[in-house]
Amino acid sequence: MKETLLCPRLSKAMELLGKRWTALIVHQLMDGAKRFNEIESSLPISGRLLSERLKELEKEGIVQRTVFSEVPIRVEYNLTEKGLALKEVVGGIETWSKEWL
Amino acid sequence: MKETLLCPRLSKAMELLGKRWTALIVHQLMDGAKRFNEIESSLPISGRLLSERLKELEKEGIVQRTVFSEVPIRVEYNLTEKGLALKEVVGGIETWSKEWL
């Protein structure tokens, strides 16, 4: 592993957003809170990875997890301010994709 | 694999840009052509993966490969119009990262 002059900002961001499903999950939450099962059903992702990704996003302060002690249990995920700030990023990717892919 | 309502545009773009090193490679080429070794030295990536990623990017029309039959051989990579159009995307990620990471 060489230590070199890569862009640390881009690098750090891509370590997060570049992980499989992460950007898609953020996108799903862009228009409001969703439950675990809702996200799982709206993406071809398994519970295993969705759980892992949501934990990472929560730890990074991008997503907030709220438990409702109903029966059966309900857990909602929503974007924090930091997560909502990704709207331009996600939008930019969609715009590029629309024009070039 | 469920078939569901994920955003196909974002999904396609992330399959490309979300792969490890891809965004960093594009960033390295943002300010002009670079040789294989230059990119390899400017990122902690191995020749194996760099070669693989450059091939993918070339296939997608994001990067152009130019061979100079000198001795020793010289190969330069530069962004196409499609690749240059990623400037806003990469810039957006850097901006978010600067503010939030």
Added chain:
DNA sequence: ATATTTAGTTACATAAAGTAACTTAATATT
């Protein structure tokens, strides 16, 4: 004949992602 240089490739080890069955907790049903 041996060394040098760039741009890779090959073979192998480790880490990440995919798949499917299982768990827990609080009820509702038979």
Added chain:
DNA sequence: AATATTAAGTTACTTTATGTAACTAAATAT
């Protein structure tokens, strides 16, 4: 009382992606 149901995960296992390091090809220079 035993079984079923539902959401939100977790566990065990397989497959794919990435990391590491040594090797190759071509065209000279020593």
